[in-house]
Amino acid sequence: MTVQRDKVHQGQVYLDHAATTPMLSAAIEAYADAMRVVGNPASIHSHGQNAKRMLEEAREHVARSVGCDPIEVVFTGGGTEAINLAIKGLFWARAPRTRILAPGGEHHATLDTVEWLERHEGAVVEWLPLDALGRVDLAAVDRAISANPADIALITMLAANNEVGTLQPVAQVAALAAAHGIPVHVDAVSAYGHVPIDFGALGRAGVSALSVSAHKIGGPVGIGALVLSRRATVVPLIHGGGQQRQVRSGTQDVAAAVSFAVAASAIVADLPGEGARLAALRDRVIAGVRAAVPEAVLNGDPDPAGRLPGNAHFTFPGCEGDSLLFLLDAAGVSVSTGSACQAGIPEPSHVLRAMGRSEPEARGALRITLGRTSTDADVDAFLRALPAAWAQAARAGLADREPAR
């Protein structure tokens, strides 16, 4: 098969970088170059040693991007696998403890994993409340821990909410947990590459594991990493050759790791400047939306320092997010409603629901996320398309929710 060119190659503006972001050219080239090199890193001969060298160099670059030791990087098939390995692995390793504490607005990779443990493995899940800005309530965390610290298997939480962009008080939660030796897993998939991550400092604060994904930072889809503290123990999900500390068996994907490492190195080099550049673009999006649609409500933290620099998230009262998405798409701009189930049906955002919003409010959500390739021209195109799309979506309203008679 060949890659067909359609309208996404003809000027369609991409403002859904939180879903995935373009691969860096250097990461593509490194990927292709590395794929031409034969060798299983577990082999003993020269070809194996060369592959192992490439893999471990890659691991060092990824380790540097999150501030951990290379041995603490466990490559996985992506963010979802890393999250599954952390949550299930820590839960099983901490048996017979049964309680899992998790904030209400987590990503589905966490929600569904935790709920699976609840149904099949006897886990007792306590959903911690979010405040109106989408931030976990530290007092509630403290109360939940204090109730019976000895019975808590783990705490898992986002570093930054993937829908509304709110940064979470990870170090404070870790400190509360560390006082009782409770392991904390941090889902940093959406934060990675956008805000600095220092696993060394977080580890000292009490974080045991942290998940990241390559394709959110300009690396390839299909590889991620669980950053697993030397002190942490997880029961593996995948058994086999015992690769990667016996935690994640399977022949390691050298080429993907190399490509991941190129993207990881780029964020280390660029993050301070790039973060400020994205924040400025984001502030233009927010100001522009407010000017065009005064009714629009900014979700998440209005303080620029309290949210991901590339994230703008709004509720458009009285209209369906998926109508807006459709109309903007037709006008040449790709944005997101934030969440969709497997069948592609936009769901009312469970994050907004956890923040105390009504279901209609949770249906009128639109997420605009920026990345390395985003420009002022992209923001202009979005802001040009928005007024007409908003007017039409508001006319269409919520009609499809109301019965015919």
Add this chain to the structure above:
Amino acid sequence: MSGGVDSAVAAARAVEAGHEVVGVHLALSRMPGTLRTGSRGCCTIEDSMDAQRAANIIGIPYYVWDFSERFKLDVVDDFIAEYAAGRTPNPCMRCNERIKFAALLEKAVALGFDAVCTGHYASILTDADGNRELHRASAWAKDQSYVLGVLTTEQLAHSMFPLGSTPSKAEVRAEAAERGFSVANKPDSYDICFIPDGDTRGWLAERVAPATGDILDRDGAKLGEHDGAVAFTVGQRKGLQIGTPAADGKPRFVLEVRPITNTVVVGPKEALAIREIAGSTFTWCGVPPARPEVAFECDVQIRAHADPVPATAQVVGDGASAELVIIPNEPLTGVAPGQTAVVYVGTRVLGQCTIDSTVSAVPVAATSTAAADA
């Protein structure tokens, strides 16, 4: 686009006719199944993927629109309520009336579309004055104009049925194969899409609390008891479990289900013959008759796969009490309240009513020895 072959070919033909087309798949359940099983052809994730693959090949954008809440309220709950009220509903017609050509059409028009295009086998023709008329498909064997009989003039103005002039389903499948659609040989769907295993009685029994009631003859004499009136349909013969045989020894059939008193009325087969149908919920499809209060000749069809029969129809009464009254030339069997009677003039769909009441061709006295006491 359901994920079936008909809507895929309809979409492709609409594109080739020069229209700007967007593929829309209706999500009618919040908990769709993952894979298609048997004859279910519309609501699984696999069906949604089939629809998307067809849209990819045609080269049109594709979206899933969620009408699951409205589908539940307007179709599924209506289906349950109708059965609970002793009527025999047609959920596919309710879906056309309230979802596909109402909720979907309204949303589409609001979002800037001109029409809803589906893979139904029916034709839209234009009369000398430019008015749109709904007609049977060229291939009567596949004709679906009956289930579109609920369309109003306004809905018809925003509908497109590109398959109406196709000679056969085989032709549509061949065209789909030629176009490279993976669904070219996908089985036709039948049954009710929201009852996966086709067991309508069992499905209803879980949703309508059954209560023991009386089985009566046409004079009101008790013949036995039943476990729940909802389990009975007009015309049903089996499962009555009446101890005493009829005086004439002939089998008895369900003539009427009365949910308010939770009774089932049975009688001889002849009493099932209906000489008059009336419904107060009626619509005209396209230009209505100039003087509907004057009886006019037509054909009436009372089920999707029934043959049309000659009849006369007229509107009786005014305003809220107006009813469409249809008198078949010969008494008609297989008629139950809740069904839709679609009125045709030739191949044209003129209108329809939901059947509220029927008049038996056989008066009570003629079938009863106890008529004097009743």
